[in-house]
């Protein structure tokens with residue numbers, strides 16, 4: 351999981367959201383607000399939300415993949431704070447991210463935990479059974495908010511032992527630990543076997559691409575470039591060598607940055623000190639650290 355670079359909504363979309371939100375905020379009873387939030391959300395206009403969705407797609411790290419699992423196509427607009435518990439955030443742009451149906455409907459759903467009292471380390475589960483409504487005491491959430499927090503400050507991926515599971519970076523008993531632990535559990539990041547496998551495959555892909563990049567960078571003839579591109583790439587030997595080399599380096603960079611599991615890539619860079627091969631390759635291509 352990575353922090354997202356937020357983009358600004360157009361004025362028309364902002365006004366559309368504000369008008370919808372006002373219909374909820376004008377109600378006085380919490381249950382009415384929650385019910386209104388659901389009905390307005392279910393009946394929302396696709397035209398206005400097409401633009402919102404396309405902006406959220408642009409905010410996805412790498413290609414349009416779920417910002418939670420980083421594995422599946424991102425299809426659903428997700429409320430970071432569930433609208434059932436926080437109807438006041440139903441039509442709030444900063445509460446939206448784009449995720450896959452599996453993460454949205456099978457894992458996160460309307461589950462939520464807060465710290466109560468606010469700023470303490472005491473945790474309260476504010477998840478409610480269906481058709482029951484109760485306003486949570488506050489919005490001091492455990493769940494990591496990728497519009498605001500950098501999950502890499504809270505989590506670390508175990509690459510060295512090749513388990514590809516996420517580990518809490520802070521010691522037990524801290525707020526940071528509770529937040530990381532809850533986020534991992536809620537999204538099933540370590541329990542979903544396919545995700546662990548996919549993270550491992552991604553790590554192997556990234557290291558092989560990095561190797562190709564370094565080989566291409568160090569080559570001084572067309573044969574060297576040919577060895578660096580894969581079966582689906584081609585080298586134009588009629589072109590100027592240096593221009594062709596630049597083109598190939600750019601295309602290898604693109605395949606890395608557009609691949610699924612960008613967190614694996616970021617972790618490889620962050621943990622390069624204990625990853626011997628990665629470190630050696632990065633010594634030859636330090637510019638990669640700024641990508």
Ligand SMILES: [Zn+2]
Nearest residue numbers: 416419450453
């Ligand atoms: Zn997902």
